[in-house]
Structure formats: structure tokens, C-alpha cells
Amino acid sequence: SRGPASAATPPPAARAEAAPGTRLTIVYGSQTGNARRAAEALFERVQAAGLPARLVRADAYATRELASERLLYVVISTQGEGDPPDDAIGFVEFLAGRRAPKLPELKYAVLGLGDTSYADFCGIACRIDARLAELGAQRIAEVAMADLDIDTVAGPWRETALASAAELLKVAAPSTAHVATVTPLRPAASWSHERPFPAEVLANQSLSGREFRGTGFRRYGAIDKDVRHIELSLDGSGLAYEPGDALGIRHRNPELLVAAVLEATRLDGDASVSVGGDALPLSEWLATRRELSRLSRPLLSALAQRSGSADLAALLEPGQPGLAALLADHQLIDVLRRWPADWQPDALLAALRPQAQRLYSIASSRKRVGDEAHLTVDILGYHAHGHAHGGAASGFLAALDEGGQVPVYVEPNERFRVPADGARDVIMIGPGTGVAPFRGFVQERAETGASGRNWLFFGAQHFNTGFLYQAEWQDALRTGELHRLDLAFSRDQAEKVYVQHRLRERGRDLYDWLQGGAHLYVCGAIAMGKDVHAALLDIVASHSGSDAEAAAEYLSTLQKEGRYARDVY
Ligand code: 2AM
Numbered sequence: 001s002r003g004p005a006s007a008a009t010p011p012p013a014a015r016a017e018a019a020p021g022t023r024l025t026i027v028y029g030s031q032t033g034n035a036r037r038a039a040e041a042l043f044e045r046v047q048a049a050g051l052p053a054r055l056v057r058a059d060a061y062a063t064r065e066l067a068s069e070r071l072l073y074v075v076i077s078t079q080g081e082g083d084p085p086d087d088a089i090g091f092v093e094f095l096a097g098r099r100a101p102k103l104p105e106l107k108y109a110v111l112g113l114g115d116t117s118y119a120d121f122c123g124i125a126c127r128i129d130a131r132l133a134e135l136g137a138q139r140i141a142e143v144a145m146a147d148l149d150i151d152t153v154a155g156p157w158r159e160t161a162l163a164s165a166a167e168l169l170k171v172a173a174p175s176t177a178h179v180a181t182v183t184p185l186r187p188a189a190s191w192s193h194e195r196p197f198p199a200e201v202l203a204n205q206s207l208s209g210r211e212f213r214g215t216g217f218r219r220y221g222a223i224d225k226d227v228r229h230i231e232l233s234l235d236g237s238g239l240a241y242e243p244g245d246a247l248g249i250r251h252r253n254p255e256l257l258v259a260a261v262l263e264a265t266r267l268d269g270d271a272s273v274s275v276g277g278d279a280l281p282l283s284e285w286l287a288t289r290r291e292l293s294r295l296s297r298p299l300l301s302a303l304a305q306r307s308g309s310a311d312l313a314a315l316l317e318p319g320q321p322g323l324a325a326l327l328a329d330h331q332l333i334d335v336l337r338r339w340p341a342d343w344q345p346d347a348l349l350a351a352l353r354p355q356a357q358r359l360y361s362i363a364s365s366r367k368r369v370g371d372e373a374h375l376t377v378d379i380l381g382y383h384a385h386g387h388a389h390g391g392a393a394s395g396f397l398a399a400l401d402e403g404g405q406v407p408v409y410v411e412p413n414e415r416f417r418v419p420a421d422g423a424r425d426v427i428m429i430g431p432g433t434g435v436a437p438f439r440g441f442v443q444e445r446a447e448t449g450a451s452g453r454n455w456l457f458f459g460a461q462h463f464n465t466g467f468l469y470q471a472e473w474q475d476a477l478r479t480g481e482l483h484r485l486d487l488a489f490s491r492d493q494a495e496k497v498y499v500q501h502r503l504r505e506r507g508r509d510l511y512d513w514l515q516g517g518a519h520l521y522v523c524g525a526i527a528m529g530k531d532v533h534a535a536l537l538d539i540v541a542s543h544s545g546s547d548a549e550a551a552a553e554y555l556s557t558l559q560k561e562g563r564y565a566r567d568v569y
Contacts, residue, residue, distance in 0.1 A: 022070070022169065023051075023052035023053055023054060023071070023169070024046060024051060024071045024072075024165045025054055025056060025061075025069050025071070026039050026043055026053060026054070026055045026072075026073045026075065027039075027057075027061050027072065027076075028056075028074070028088075029057075029058040029074075029076040029084055029087055029088025030077055030087065030088075031079055031087075032077075032246070032359055032411065034113050034357075035076055035113050038075050038113065038154045039073075042075070042161060042162070043055040045162050049165075051166060051169050058087050058088035058090070059087040063091065063094045063095075066100070066106075069106055070106060071106075071165060071169065072107075072108045072132075073110070073111070074109075074110045074125070075111045075113070076088055076112060076113070076128065077113040077114065077124070077125075078112060078113070078114040078121070078122050078123050078124040078125060079526070079568075080118060080526050081118060081119075081120060081526070082118070082120035082124065083124070084124045086565070088124070089559070090556070092124060095128060095132070095135075100135055102136050103137040106135075106136075106137035106138065107138045107140050107168060108132050108138070108140065109139065109160075109164070110125050110129040110132070110144070111125065111144045111157050112124065112125020112126065112144065112145045112146065113150060114146070114147065115294075115296075116147045116148075116296040116297040116298060117296050117327055118327065119323060119324035121145060122143070122145040125145065126145075129143035140164050141157070141161065141164065148354065148356040190239070191237060191239060191408070191409040191410070193248055193357050196248070196250050196408055196409045197407065197409060198408075199233055199373070199405065200232065200404070200405055201233075201400045201402050201404045201405065201406060202231040202232065202372065202402065203229070204228060204229075204230050204231075204397075204402060206227070206228060207228065207229050207376070208225055208466065209465055225379075225466070226378075226379040226398065227377065227378050227433060227466075227468060228375075229375070229376060230377055230397060231372055232247070232372060232374075232375070232408060233372055234373055237371075239373075239410050240366070240410070241366065241410045242444075243417070243440030243441050244362075244413050244417045244437050244440070245361075245362050245410055245411060245416075246361050246410075246411040247359070247375060247409070248408060249396075249406055250357075250407040251355075251392060251393040251396035251397070252287050252396050253286060253292045253293075253396070254390060254392065254395040254396060254399070255287070257392060258283055258287050258292065265341075265343040266343070267344075267348065268282065269281060269282050269283030271345055273285060273345045273346060282345045282348075288355065289349075289355055290349065290352040290354065291332070291353040291354070291355055292332055293333075293392040295326075295327055295330055295331060295332050296353050298351060300312065300315075300316060300323075300326075300335065302347065302350075302351035303339055304316055304339075306342050306347070307339040307342075308341075312335075329384070333389070337385070337387075358393040360376075360377060361376075361433075361434075361440075362436070362437065362440055363375055363376045363436035363439040363440055364439065364440050365440045365441075365443035367444055367447035368443040368446070368447050369443070373408070374439070374440075375436070376433045376436035376439070376468060376469075377397050377433065378391075379391065379394045379397070380395070415562070416437065418441050418445055418450070418519075419452070421452075422445065422448055422451055424452045424517055425452045425453045425517070425518035426445070426455070426518060426520075426521065427455045427457070427510065427513055427519070427520045428441060428456045428521045428523075429499055429503070429520075429521065429522045429523070429524075430521075430522070430523045431457075431459030431488065431498070431499050431525075432459070432466075432468075433524070434525070434528070434567075435456075435458050435468055435469065435523070437567060438521070439469060441454070441521070442456070442481055445481070446481040452518075453484070454481070454484075455483060455484040455485075455513065456473070456482060456486070457487075457488070457499045457503060458473075458487055459487065459489065459497075459502075460490070461492075462491055462492055463489045463492055466489065467487070488501060488502050499528070500532050503532065503536065504535055504538065504539060507538075507543055510539055511540060514540075514558070517563075519563045519564075519565075520536075520558065521565050522565075522566045522567070522568065523566070523567040524568060524569075525568065525569070526568045529568035537551045538551075540555060
């Protein structure tokens with residue numbers, strides 16, 4: 001029963017909605033959309049089976065309802081070093097905190113998404129799983145942990161979860177309660193990671209004056225900073241995006257990297273290998289279907305076995321501190337070289353992860369550029385362990401010539417959008433390629449005649465080579481599309497200067513803008529996002545005259561209201 005009226009005659013709304021105890025609740029937390037998709041896939045199956053269920057994004061979940069749930073599935077990713085996705089911060093904090101209720105009547109299961117190239121693999125999912133058990137809930141399946149090849153684990157988990165739900169709800173659910181509260185699903189995207197659209201390259205220019213012309217493969221492994229502005233045509237694709245969305249791309253691993261892997265494993269790239277009914281030359285498998293840059297634990301386990309290295313086997317023992325460092329400092333090719341092993345083509349392909357999606361924040365607004373999407377891409381290159389290293393996807397993008405093609409799709413990011421109300425001010429913090437979405441934001445706000453002000457904080461190592469889109473920003477200041485620009489060039493003087501230093505210097509104004517209803521956005525590296533958050537806490541505390549706890553509450557409220565959004569990677 002819910003409320004006074006329901007005791008006698010339940011109102012129609014209450015009858016249509018299955019009572020909490022008789023339905024499945026699926027809560028998801030997702031940063032890049034993978035966990036959302038996994039949760040949606042389960043929800044669709046559950047609905048098709050006629051089971052009462054609802055699907056709720058973690059930040060929309062009313063945690064006070066937790067105590068009345070009877071069946072809960074949590075699908076959640078773990079970011080990098082063990083953080084929750086932004087939309088699940090509140091949910092995770094609530095569960096971990098003292099206010100979390102005892103849950104003796106709850107049955108639950110957790111699906112984690114993560115990346116075995118990080119030591120705290122699926123840490124958030126594991127901690128939620130352990131915490132729910134601690135609160136007295138009954139685990140109906142071991143926590144499932146999916147690596148980049150999500151479906152390998154998520155697919156079977158979905159079927160088990162569905163079967164358990166059918167079993168449990170069949171008993172609990174009265175037959176009249178089969179109408180669920182439904183979160184509308186987004187229409188299936190036409191182009192996807194599995195079926196990308198071949199976008200034509202319209203331009204590929206260096207923003208840093210360090211271009212290695214048209215030589216992506218030779219470029220691979222070079223160590224100078226090179227940032228590219230890439231314009232792609234979406235003409236004929238029907239692909240739509242909003243500023244804040246990302247473009248997913250499917251890359252080919254650079255030839256030099258494929259060759260290096262073949263050399264280190266002493267395998268023949270021309271040998272035809274058949275996996276799951278597909279027969280391709282080994283070099284082609286490596287170029288298009290497997291992760292060749294980032295290292296993973298399963299690969300290390302296979303390598304330990306095949307190389308017979310006791311050192312490596314010891315590193316993989318649970319609780320070994322050396323593993324995190326190995327994962328952080330080495331790429332696949334480094335360990336293949338360091339521990340020569342007896343590889344067979346199919347064993348190598350089985351040990352490598354399927355090629356994962358690469359997402360780049362879109363740097364344009366369709367209202368200005370029409371059927372195009374612009375990207376701002378850092379071309380990775382560095383020297384380590386006696387060899388040159390480069391980015392797999394960024395190396396591929398660097399090598400694209402005008403007229404060439406890139407397989408793409410759109411990955412929406414609904415949490416990162418210009419304010420619906422154009423009169424709101426926006427504060428954008430985006431050092432390095434983190435500036436990309438803000439180029440789109442400023443274009444969008446100009447094209448829609450938004451009357452609010454735009455304030456950009458940008459940072460780079462050097463003014464000379466790092467001031468991305470310098471001429472455009474200066475034009476925008478002149479034409480009134482941009483109202484304030486604060487810059488932090490970290491290496492142009494003896495002391496490091498970062499965007500958070502500029503934020504602190506401008507703390508008073510920044511706080512006033514926020515008090516006036518401004519929206520705040522942060523895009524760029526995870527470490528920068530954390531340091532900026534710390535600076536914001538100090539700014540809010542000192543300019544509002546409150547303590548640290550109140551400042552945290554202030555920012556957390558902004559986050560919940562969608563006025564403080566982060567896109568960090
Ligand atoms: P650095 O490389 O000199 O340390 C874009 O990459 C800019 O972000 C660079 O100037 C870089 O400085 C800077 N940066 C690196 N770490 C940062 C952090 N934790 N917070 C803010 N900026 C950072």
C-alpha cells in the first residue's frame with residue numbers, strides 16, 4: 001500500500017504499477033554508455049519475458065526506496081583507478097554510508113564493467129556487491145566482472161539474471177501486476193561500434209605546428225606533442241549529435257605495432273587463422289580485431305604460462321603490489337618483448353582482448369558545421385623500455401589523408417549538454433584536448449542566440465605549441481561569442497601553472513557566476529578533474545564563508561541538478 005487512499009481502493013496509478021516488492025529494479029551507473037547499454041539489454045529481455053521491472057539511472061534512483069526493494073540488479077562500471085561513474089557517485093556514497101538501511105529481504109546481483117588493464121578491476125561493482133551482502137541482502141549470483149569485451153561476461157550474466165528474476169517474480173508477483181514502470185529506451189542508433197559509418201576525412205590539420213605530414217605510421221612512436229584537428233563528413237549517414245556527445249571510431253592498429261607484435265611473438269602474419277567461423281590472416285586479426293596497446297591481466301596470465309616465467313607468475317599472485325605498476329607502465333608490446341614465449345596464433349588471439357571502442361569528444365556544433373563532426377585528437381607518442389611507443393587509435397587518425405575514410409558512430413552523453421535555458425551562464429574548464437566539447441558548446445550557444453555568458457579556462461604546456469584553436473578563441477572574444485578566457489601554460493615558466501590555479505585566482509567571480517545560476521563543465525584528464533574539484537571546493541568554501549562539508553554539499557547539489565558535469569578520461 002502507498003499512501004492513505006490505497007488502503008480502501010487503490011488509485012489507478014498505483015494499480016498499474018507493480019508494488020516495489022513484486023518487481024525487479026535495475027539500477028545502472030555508466031560513464032561512457034557501456035553499462036547503460038548492458039542494463040538496457042537486460043531490461044529488454046526482462047520486459048519481453050513479461051516480468052514487472054523498471055530501469056533507473058543511479059542518479060535518478062530514490063535511495064529511500066531501497067529498503068522496500070525485493071529484487072535489485074546493479075549494472076555499473078568502474079573508472080580508471082577505481083572511481084564510480086559520475087551518475088552513480090551519490091548512489092555509491094549512500095550505500096557505503098551510515099544511512100544505508102539493513103536489507104534482509106533483498107535479493108540482488110551485480111554486473112561490473114571494467115578494464116583489466118587497471119589493478120582495481122571492477123572495484124566499484126565488487127564493493128557494492130560486498131556492501132549489499134553486509135547490509136544483509138542475499139546475493140543470488142556471484143558478482144560478474146566484464147572486461148572490454150563486455151558481452152563475453154555480460155551475455156551469460158544476462159541470461160542467468162533473467163532466469164533468476166523469472167523464478168523469483170513468478171512466486172512474488174500477482175498476475176495483475178504485470179505493468180511495469182518503464183523508462184523509455186532511446187531508439188536504437190543506426191550506426192554502432194559493430195556497424196560504423198564510413199565517414200570521409202575533410203581535413204586533418206595540426207593544431208600544434210608539429211605536424212609529421214601524412215605519415216601516421218612513421219609518426220607512430222615519435223615523441224613530440226602533436227594535436228590534430230580532424231573534420232569528418234557525416235553526409236548521408238543520418239547521424240545526429242549534440243555538443244557534448246562523443247564520436248566512437250574504429251581504428252586499424254598501426255602497421256608498425258602489428259609488425260612489432262609479430263616479431264616479438266615470432267609468428268607469421270600471413271598465416272590464416274580462423275576464430276568463430278571467421279578466417280583472416282593473423283596480421284589482419286591483429287590490425288582490426290584485437291587490442292594491441294593496452295595491457296590486460298588475462299594476457300599476463302597467458303604470458304606467464306607460455307613463457308614459464310616464475311617472476312611474472314609471482315607478480316600475478318593476489319595482493320602483489322608490483323602488478324599495478326606493471327599494468328600502468330607497460331604496454332602489451334613491452335611485456336611480449338620482455339618475456340619471450342612459445343606462442344601459437346590462436347592462443348595469442350584468445351589471450352588478447354577484442355578491440356575496444358575509442359571515444360573522442362566532438363568539437364563542433366551541427367548548427368554551425370552542418371553534416372560534419374570535428375575532433376581534437378592528441379597524437380600519443382613516447383619512448384620507454386628502449387623503444388618508441390605510440391597511440392593505436394590516435395596513430396591511425398594522424399595518418400588519415402583527406403578523402404580517406406574513418407568508421408564512426410555517435411555515442412551520446414546526455415549528462416554533458418549546454419543548458420536548455422540559453423540565458424544561463426556557462427563556465428567551461430578544458431585543458432588540453434579537454435577543450436574539444438567547449439568548441440562545440442560555444443558554437444552551439446552562438447548559433448542558438450543564447451544570451452548567457454561563456455567563460456573558458458584552457459591550459460596547455462606551452463603557449464607556442466599548445467594553444468589549441470587560438471585564433472578561433474580570439475575571434476570569439478571579439479565577436480562576443482566568448483566572454484572570458486583564462487589561460488594556464490604550465491611549462492612556460494619555472495613554476496607549474498594549471499587551470500586550477502587560474503580558478504583560484506578568479507574564485508570570487510566564479511562563485512558569483514555559480515550563485516547566479518551558471519552551469520559548470522570540466523573535460524580532460526581524470527587527475528585534472530580531481531584537482532579542479534578540490535579547487536572548486538576551496539573556492540566555494542572561502543567565498544561562501546562555509547566549511548568544507550557545506551562546500552561539498554553545494555557542489556554535490558550542483559551535480560544532481562545537472563549544473564556541474566564532468567567528462568573525464
Ligand atoms: P603538464 O604536462 O605540464 O604537467 C594539458 O595537458 C595541460 O594540463 C598541460 O599543461 C598539463 O601540464 C596540464 N596538467 C597536467 N596535470 C594536471 C592536473 N593534475 N591538473 C591540471 N592540469 C594538469
